[in-house]
Amino acid sequence: MGKSKDKTAKSAKWIRRMKEMWQQAQSDLCEVRHSQIHGRGVYATCDIAKDDKIIEYVGELIDKKESEKRANLQAERAAEHGEAAVYIFTVDDEYDLDGNLPWNTARLINHSCEPNCEAWIDDTRIFIHALRDIKKGEELTFDYGFDIETWEDHPCLCGRPSCVGHIVSRTQWDELAKRKAAKQKHHQSRKRKPKVK
Ligand SMILES: C[S@@+](CC[C@H](N)C(=O)[O-])C[C@H]1O[C@@H](n2cnc3c(N)ncnc32)[C@H](O)[C@@H]1O
Ligand SMILES: [Zn+2]
Numbered sequence: 001m002g003k004s005k006d007k008t009a010k011s012a013k014w015i016r017r018m019k020e021m022w023q024q025a026q027s028d029l030c031e032v033r034h035s036q037i038h039g040r041g042v043y044a045t046c047d048i049a050k051d052d053k054i055i056e057y058v059g060e061l062i063d064k065k066e067s068e069k070r071a072n073l074q075a076e077r078a079a080e081h082g083e084a085a086v087y088i089f090t091v092d093d094e095y096d097l098d099g100n101l102p103w104n105t106a107r108l109i110n111h112s113c114e115p116n117c118e119a120w121i122d123d124t125r126i127f128i129h130a131l132r133d134i135k136k137g138e139e140l141t142f143d144y145g146f147d148i149e150t151w152e153d154h155p156c157l158c159g160r161p162s163c164v165g166h167i168v169s170r171t172q173w174d175e176l177a178k179r180k181a182a183k184q185k186h187h188q189s190r191k192r193k194p195k196v197k
Helices: 002-024 064-081 148-153 170-191
Strands: 030-034 040-044 053-057 060-063 088-090 095-098 117-122 125-130
Antiparallel strands (some): 030 040, 053 125
8 A cells, every 4th residue: 555655646746747747848939840951950949148047958857977878888889770860968967867758858959060059057957049030930040069089970960150060169160170171181191192012
């Protein structure tokens, strides 16, 4: 009897948390549509002013150990079936947020080299804000901030004039240019290698 009461209380708590997360993930300012960049994307349903809060990126708060485990699992799945989407967001040095929940609309926001949004972290919550005024119908994007070490795995299709061709944090664009130039040089010197007769 005690055990079943305990189970019921746990289940009610879990349902309350799910409902709360679902409510937190709602926004009238954006909707999901087919994207020109990749798969599905998120679009503004009205004009949005610079700095306005657009939507919360909801998910499960996990520690770095659990996060690494999930990221590795994701990488294995990607290698096997080509599923490459990663929904884990860095919160701070201790925690990440796994946003892989069907009602987390913000998880579908694509990356752009000229983003119109950015993520603001408030304690352990993540909110997507407008980086500039956004017109109704524009696709929402932010800088995924991917590390330079994986640049070759993530070609960028954002199509913006300043696109650097790969999804890499803007803070590492200088390093990206250096690595691309070095790769190009290596490629050319291999092409020019004389043939041994
Ligand atoms: C979190 S999902 C974003 C939603 C995705 N469009 C979808 O339909 O599932 C992240 C994945 O979307 C793709 N993506 C996002 N931005 C991109 C971009 N600028 N260029 C190419 N692919 C992009 C990549 O495959 C990335 O791993
Ligand atoms: Zn780009």
